[in-house]
Every structure is written in structure tokens, then in C-alpha cells.
Amino acid sequence: MKIKLFILATSFPVLLSCQSEQKKIPVENTTLKTSKNKRRSSCYQYSSSQDSVLLHLNPVGDSIKGQLIYALAGKDYNTGTIAGQMKGDTLFADYTFLSEGQISVRQVAFLKKDQTWIEGYGEVTNLGQKSAFANKAAINFDNSILLKPMPCQQDAHSCLTSFGFTWSNLQRQCVPIRSAGIRLNPLKKAEVRPGSAFILFSEDQQQAELFLPAREAILLNRQGAEGQHHWGNGAWKLYPWKGYILKQADKLMYAGQ
Numbered sequence: 602m603k604i605k606l607f608i609l610a611t612s613f614p615v616l617l618s619c620q621s622e623q624k625k626i627p628v629e630n631t632t633l634k635t636s637k638n639k640r641r642s643s644c645y646q647y648s649s650s651q652d653s654v655l656l657h658l659n660p661v662g663d664s665i666k667g668q669l670i671y672a673l674a675g676k677d678y679n680t681g682t683i684a685g686q687m688k689g690d691t692l693f694a695d696y697t698f699l700s701e702g703q704i705s706v707r708q709v710a711f712l713k714k715d716q717t718w719i720e721g722y723g724e725v726t727n728l729g730q731k732s733a734f735a736n737k738a739a740i741n742f743d744n745s746i747l748l749k750p751m752p753c754q755q756d757a758h759s760c761l762t763s764f765g766f767t768w769s770n771l772q773r774q775c776v777p778i779r780s781a782g783i784r785l786n787p788l789k790k791a792e793v794r795p796g797s798a799f800i801l802f803s804e805d806q807q808q809a810e811l812f813l814p815a816r817e818a819i820l821l822n823r824q825g826a827e828g829q830h831h832w833g834n835g836a837w838k839l840y841p842w843k844g845y846i847l848k849q850a851d852k853l854m855y856a857g858q
Contacts, residue, residue, distance in 0.1 A: 783844075
């Protein structure tokens with residue numbers, strides 16, 4: 602029997618699988634298409650005093666792929682990929698995203714109006730491992746989330762920096778570092794640039810990639826015997842202690858878990 606709920610398109614998902622300490626999230630290729638694709642990818646944003654929604658659309662043949670990020674007050678930061686098709690003036694897509702350490706899938710709908718997109722909401726039903734609209738004809742597009750065009754800013758690796766993506770030398774792809782990495786916060790007495798640092802580990806834990814505010818990423822190699830190990834490059838050393846602590850020239854600079 603189908604279980605029906607009435608929720609906004611930004612509400613609770615169907616949970617699929619637990620995540621490890623370092624979050625593994627779905628990542629679509631964020632490189633902007635140009636000559637190989639006449640319909641260039643585009644970016645859109647909804648922004649208020651407390652909330653923001655970012656939408657990246659990349660036409661691929663008859664399909665549309667891209668990224669969708671929600672940063673809503675009082676809710677978890679959600680980032681993930683979308684894949685779907687246009688039906689008339691409406692985009693229907695599956696949104697695969699990470700929330701509270703869980704990979705989830707739900708259907709989303711966006712109505713194209715001039716140069717903007719309006720997110721729809723309505724009654725949904727659970728279909729196996731994802732949630733979907735129970736009646737597409739009854740979707741309401743009176744939602745206040747109106748996404749307007751924004752520049753698709755990218756770095757030297759064509760990562761969408763406007764969406765929080767950055768290039769990882771360790772993973773050889775663009776990653777949403779805010780959700781994919783382990784956050785380390787600066788200590789009060791540390792003389793560092795404002796903002797958090799982030800850590801990514803290789804699958805075998807032999808290397809760590811350090812992302813510092815406004816600096817190029819740094820690779821740290823594992824050193825020392827098991828139980829007394831750390832990751833370092835001479836100048837920076839990362840220790841597993843109550844989460845992780847990061848030192849520069851033996852001075853404690855960041856900590857987090």
C-alpha cells in the first residue's frame with residue numbers, strides 16, 4: 602500500500618544508507634560545457650536574509666543534469682545532484698543528496714517562467730527507495746522559492762566555486778568541500794585567516810588533503826606507527842585527537858571532528 606504524505610519539496614527525505622565519518626556524496630561533473638554543448642549550462646539562486654537555494658542545470662542530450670543545494674534556516678545543509686527531463690515548461694528530476702549523514706532521493710519539480718525557475722510542492726508518496734509526487738497535475742507552484750539567474754563562477758579547474766565546489770587533487774574531481782570534508786574550526790588565539798579549514802582523506806587513509814581559507818589545497822602524508830601516527834608535510838601536521846587537531850610549526854591552529 603502506498604503511504605502518502607503532504608510535504609514541501611524541501612522537506613524530509615527517504616533514507617537509503619548510512620555514511621562514514623568522511624561523507625561520500627553524489628558528485629556530478631561540474632565542468633561547464635561550451636563548444637560540445639550548444640545549450641550551455643546555467644546557474645540560478647534564491648536568496649533571503651537566512652535562506653539560499655542554488656540550482657545548476659546542464660543540458661545533456663534530451664536530459665538535464667546538475668547540482669541542487671539547499672541552505673535553509675533551521676534545516677540541514679543539503680547538497681546533491683539532479684537528473685531529469687523537461688515535460689512542457691516543467692523540469693521533473695530525481696534529487697540525490699546527503700542529509701544528516703544519509704544518502705536520500707526525492708523527486709523535485711521546477712517550473713520555467715521567463716528566465717527564472719519556481720520550485721513546486723505537493724502531496725508525495727514513497728516509491729521504494731525514493732519519494733515522488735503523488736499527482737504531478739496537482740503540484741503547486743505558488744511557492745515563494747523563485748530562483749533567478751546568477752553567474753556560473755568557476756576556478757582554474759572549471760569547478761563551480763559559486764556553488765561551493767573546489768578541486769581536489771586527491772580525488773581528481775570537483776567536490777562540495779563544505780559537505781564532503783571534515784570541518785576544522787580556527788582556535789581563538791590562532792593567528793589564521795577567518796574561516797574554517799577542511800580535510801579530505803584518501804580511501805586507504807595514507808594521505809589527507811588540507812583546504813585552508815583562501816589558499817591552495819595541501820597534501821599531507823601519513824607518518825608514524827599505528828596509534829602514534831599523524832599526517833604532515835613538514836609545515837603542517839594533522840593529529841587524530843578528539844576528532845582532529847591541526848598544528849603549524851607545533852602551534853595549535855585548528856580543531857574539529
